[in-house]
Amino acid sequence: MDRNIQRMARFFADSPCKLRPHFKAHKTPEIARRQLAAGSVTGLTCATVSEAEVGVTLTNDILIANEIIGPAKCDRVAALARGRSITIAADSIAGLEQMGAAATRAGVTVGILVDVNVGQNRCGVAPGEEALTLARRVAATGGLRLRGVMGYEGHLQPVFDRGEREARARQAMEALVRTAHLLEEHGLPCDTVSAGGTGTHDITGRVAGVTEVQAGSYVLMDADYARLELPFEQALFVLGTVVSRPVPERCVADCGHKATTKDHGNPCVDGVEGASVVSLNDEHATIALPPGAAIAIGDRIRLRPSHIDPTMNLHDVVYALDGDRVIDTWPVAARGYPEQRSL
Amino acid sequence: MDRNIQRMARFFADSPCKLRPHFKAHKTPEIARRQLAAGSVTGLTCATVSEAEVGVTLTNDILIANEIIGPAKCDRVAALARGRSITIAADSIAGLEQMGAAATRAGVTVGILVDVNVGQNRCGVAPGEEALTLARRVAATGGLRLRGVMGYEGHLQPVFDRGEREARARQAMEALVRTAHLLEEHGLPCDTVSAGGTGTHDITGRVAGVTEVQAGSYVLMDADYARLELPFEQALFVLGTVVSRPVPERCVADCGHKATTKDHGNPCVDGVEGASVVSLNDEHATIALPPGAAIAIGDRIRLRPSHIDPTMNLHDVVYALDGDRVIDTWPVAARGYPEQRSL
Numbered sequence: 001m002d003r004n005i006q007r008m009a010r011f012f013a014d015s016p017c018k019l020r021p022h023f024k025a026h027k028t029p030e031i032a033r034r035q036l037a038a039g040s041v042t043g044l045t046c047a048t049v050s051e052a053e054v055g056v057t058l059t060n061d062i063l064i065a066n067e068i069i070g071p072a073k074c075d076r077v078a079a080l081a082r083g084r085s086i087t088i089a090a091d092s093i094a095g096l097e098q099m100g101a102a103a104t105r106a107g108v109t110v111g112i113l114v115d116v117n118v119g120q121n122r123c124g125v126a127p128g129e130e131a132l133t134l135a136r137r138v139a140a141t142g143g144l145r146l147r148g149v150m151g152y153e154g155h156l157q158p159v160f161d162r163g164e165r166e167a168r169a170r171q172a173m174e175a176l177v178r179t180a181h182l183l184e185e186h187g188l189p190c191d192t193v194s195a196g197g198t199g200t201h202d203i204t205g206r207v208a209g210v211t212e213v214q215a216g217s218y219v220l221m222d223a224d225y226a227r228l229e230l231p232f233e234q235a236l237f238v239l240g241t242v243v244s245r246p247v248p249e250r251c252v253a254d255c256g257h258k259a260t261t262k263d264h265g266n267p268c269v270d271g272v273e274g275a276s277v278v279s280l281n282d283e284h285a286t287i288a289l290p291p292g293a294a295i296a297i298g299d300r301i302r303l304r305p306s307h308i309d310p311t312m313n314l315h316d317v318v319y320a321l322d323g324d325r326v327i328d329t330w331p332v333a334a335r336g337y338p339e340q341r342s343l
Numbered sequence: 344m345d346r347n348i349q350r351m352a353r354f355f356a357d358s359p360c361k362l363r364p365h366f367k368a369h370k371t372p373e374i375a376r377r378q379l380a381a382g383s384v385t386g387l388t389c390a391t392v393s394e395a396e397v398g399v400t401l402t403n404d405i406l407i408a409n410e411i412i413g414p415a416k417c418d419r420v421a422a423l424a425r426g427r428s429i430t431i432a433a434d435s436i437a438g439l440e441q442m443g444a445a446a447t448r449a450g451v452t453v454g455i456l457v458d459v460n461v462g463q464n465r466c467g468v469a470p471g472e473e474a475l476t477l478a479r480r481v482a483a484t485g486g487l488r489l490r491g492v493m494g495y496e497g498h499l500q501p502v503f504d505r506g507e508r509e510a511r512a513r514q515a516m517e518a519l520v521r522t523a524h525l526l527e528e529h530g531l532p533c534d535t536v537s538a539g540g541t542g543t544h545d546i547t548g549r550v551a552g553v554t555e556v557q558a559g560s561y562v563l564m565d566a567d568y569a570r571l572e573l574p575f576e577q578a579l580f581v582l583g584t585v586v587s588r589p590v591p592e593r594c595v596a597d598c599g600h601k602a603t604t605k606d607h608g609n610p611c612v613d614g615v616e617g618a619s620v621v622s623l624n625d626e627h628a629t630i631a632l633p634p635g636a637a638i639a640i641g642d643r644i645r646l647r648p649s650h651i652d653p654t655m656n657l658h659d660v661v662y663a664l665d666g667d668r669v670i671d672t673w674p675v676a677a678r679g680y681p682e683q684r685s686l
Binding site for chain 1: 367390391409410411412413434435437438441458460464465466467468469497584585586587588589593595597600601604605606622623624625626627629639640641652653656657658659679
């Protein structure tokens with residue numbers, strides 16, 4: 001993990017583009033603290049208001065890279081903005097009005113990035129005129145300050161072929177940067193052009209005009225991103241115990257998808273040549289073993305999660321290791337949904 | 344939920360076979376309390392030691408329907424067994440020796456069900472002679488009491504065709520009951536024959552010789568079990584807020600797979616005719632809308648989870664509704680992994 005943090009910080013060290021590490025990947029203050037201390041960062045990216053409420057204990061510059069809707073959530077964002085730089089993404093007039101009203105009530109200013117759809121087809125207005133129209137509306141809404149644009153090329157993060165990933169990410173960023181220039185041509189401020197993720201950090205992060213990259217997974221990595229041959233190492237493992245070996249060719253460990261999720265496929269078995277997870281149930285990983293595998297009941301087995309974000313979200317704590325030695329226990333402090341309480 | 348509980352209790356009311364509701368489905372004491380109060384039950388089924396540690400506040404008869412391995416976990420099970428009937432599943436001599444040693448240390452007796460592989464090919468010894476051999480070993484191990492056999496036909500729960508599900512479940516149970524008879528023929532006690540789940544409750548629950556059914560999902564139901572046309576109603580919903588409607592044919596809600604898992608596929612949209620979740624990310628549900636759908640930013644949207652067990656495991660509390668009115672907030676008290684702390 002430390003090496004991953006250093007490598008990413010070095011990549012952005014001499015670049016006009018900086019890193020805004022995504023807190024959602026791990027939700028763990030002790031990890032975020034190290035990412036911020038390594039330098040080359042603009043602040044922290046969060047996905048939810050809850051994450052930002054923890055994030056403000058770590059930095060005074062937070063981007064919630066997401067649309068925030070509803071008076072209760074907007075009031076919580078406004079409360080965080082007192083004396084801090086808090087920015088959210090927006091793709092609707094309704095969103096601007098709600099956040100503007102909350103900021104005005106609280107007597108603060110909340111930053112806005114116009115969320116631009118760069119091909120992911122999730123949230124975001126169309127690049128160009130549609131983004132310009134919304135940006136003008138930001139400038140005209142009390143309590144808000146236009147900071148720029150955001151465009152997440154999330155659909156390109158897992159593209160395996162490097163050439164294809166690069167070509168498509170450049171095309172997506174071209175639309176985003178063009179939109180940023182359009183805003184500037186119309187006298188609107190556009191200091192921030194925020195984009196990217198772990199899979200495109202070294203593509204998007206080198207596009208002229210992009211000012212920050214929102215990568216998260218690089219810090220711990222997972223079996224899905226490992227396919228891409230990125231310069232980062234697997235640093236998160238789920239430790240299980242072999243509880244059954246009913247036949248020589250199969251064992252079962254006590255870590256299922258309540259311990260390591262399968263939304264990106266089954267986890268991988270680490271350190272047992274030829275072993276693979278063939279099915280993952282709530283509390284069981286059923287593992288196919290190669291002939292003669294020296295695996296006994298009671299043995300510990302390490303799994304490499306296929307997707308770190310939701311896996312970290314399952315756990316209340318993680319263990320920090322130096323080699324094989326546990327050196328600390330870190331709370332996954334931003335896990336859970338305090339929002340639930342304000343139905 | 345109340346109707347589901349009553350229906351299941353009525354199904355087992357006049358039957359020699361009873362229900363042992365599975366706590367893993369919801370991990371929520373307030374729900375388990377209602378399941379136990381409805382009658383026709385033998386106790387509670389748990390999947391983990393942590394669940395059992397919460398479960399003993401609700402009943403004195405708990406089956407951990409799982410292999411328990413490692414001295415730390417065995418000691419915790421033994422601690423629960425003082426003055427209570429605690430039973431675990433076992434499929435290995437190593438497992439028996441570890442649990443027997445812990446029970447002996449604690450001066451208690453722990454019940455054992457020999458776990459029989461009835462076709463799921465996860466844990467479990469083979470039916471017949473292999474099970475008999477292990478059962479004899481139980482009887483010869485201090486600190487343990489043989490209570491019978493268990494065989495979970497988990498692979499048959501989702502079989503859509505009723506005729507096929509019925510035929511295959513009967514065949515699986517025939518192997519289990521035959522094994523129970525074999526133990527009895529050899530003078531070994533076999534009071535308990537534990538099996539079944541929501542999808543086979545009315546098949547397995549009517550097989551002569553099966554004494555209890557470990558159903559869990561029936562109480563809240565999910566979109567996966569709904570395919571089977573069971574006599575239970577959807578009682579768990581995840582409430583989201585529409586945060587984006589960038590184009591008429593699509594909206595995005597703020598509930599992704601960190602709120603409702605996708606290990607059994609995407610959740611369903613409840614109450615919006617023709618709407619469906621087309622992709623589910625960490626914090627976003629992207630929903631395809633039919634022409635003219637009256638969905639605005641800020642609207643609340645209800646999703647029907649595709650799998651309740653891991654979905655409940657994501658949340659710290661659930662809200663109890665009477666119609667549309669929130670009448671209580673229930674802790675999901677057995678969520679998380681206190682085991683983590685005893686690495």
